[in-house]
Amino acid sequence: MSSEEKLIVLYGTETGNSELLSMDICKGAEDLGMEAKAFGMEDIDSEDMLSYSRLVIVCSTWGDGEQPDNAMDLFDYTEGLGDSDLANMSFAVLALGDTAFDLFCEAGKEWDRVLEEKGATRIAERVDCDVDYEDDAEEWIEAVLETLQEL
Numbered sequence: 001m002s003s004e005e006k007l008i009v010l011y012g013t014e015t016g017n018s019e020l021l022s023m024d025i026c027k028g029a030e031d032l033g034m035e036a037k038a039f040g041m042e043d044i045d046s047e048d049m050l051s052y053s054r055l056v057i058v059c060s061t062w063g064d065g066e067q068p069d070n071a072m073d074l075f076d077y078t079e080g081l082g083d084s085d086l087a088n089m090s091f092a093v094l095a096l097g098d099t100a101f102d103l104f105c106e107a108g109k110e111w112d113r114v115l116e117e118k119g120a121t122r123i124a125e126r127v128d129c130d131v132d133y134e135d136d137a138e139e140w141i142e143a144v145l146e147t148l149q150e151l
């Protein structure tokens with residue numbers, strides 16, 4: 001299977017919640033017969049991201065509405081891409097945060113915006129999860145996997 005057809009799940013995290021959800025997404029995808037791989041955002045060569053046509057982002061927000069440390073370089077790289085560089089990509093974003101902060105889930109919102117700006121096609125509306133994220137995330141993952149299977 002070429003990387004074109006594989007699902008890549010990229011997580012931006014500080015304390016591991018996004019990573020665990022990414023593992024759940026990969027496991028769910030594999031159970032449905034899809035090939036899927038998860039990487040921390042700092043563990044993928046930025047240009048390699050372009051060779052995938054199915055991307056799920058799971059990203060928390062840190063500081064005051066900022067990207068987690070491991071997401072910053074890939075986010076900057078993606079922001080610097082041309083307007084149609086991601087035209088062959090389908091994507092969905094799962095955002096983690098905490099409503100106690102003014103800039104709730106801002107990092108996930110930025111990913112959702114920038115991927116669309118660079119030409120990628122959104123296949124599911126982003127969900128912004130509060131600290132008790134498990135149920136919302138699980139429901140979103142199920143729906144996204146179904147959509148991916150139909151692509």
Ligand SMILES: Cc1cc2nc3c(=O)[nH]c(=O)nc-3n(C[C@H](O)[C@H](O)[C@H](O)COP(=O)(O)O)c2cc1C
Pocket residue numbers: 012013014015016017018019059060061062063064065066068096097098099101102103104105106131
């Ligand atoms: C120091 C600190 C800063 C945070 N800043 C924000 C923020 O600005 N906006 C937000 O929505 N959530 C914020 N959060 C909440 C985290 O995004 C949330 O706990 C998330 O589940 C962490 O996921 P992770 O383990 O994948 O990093 C912050 C949490 C901490 C501890």
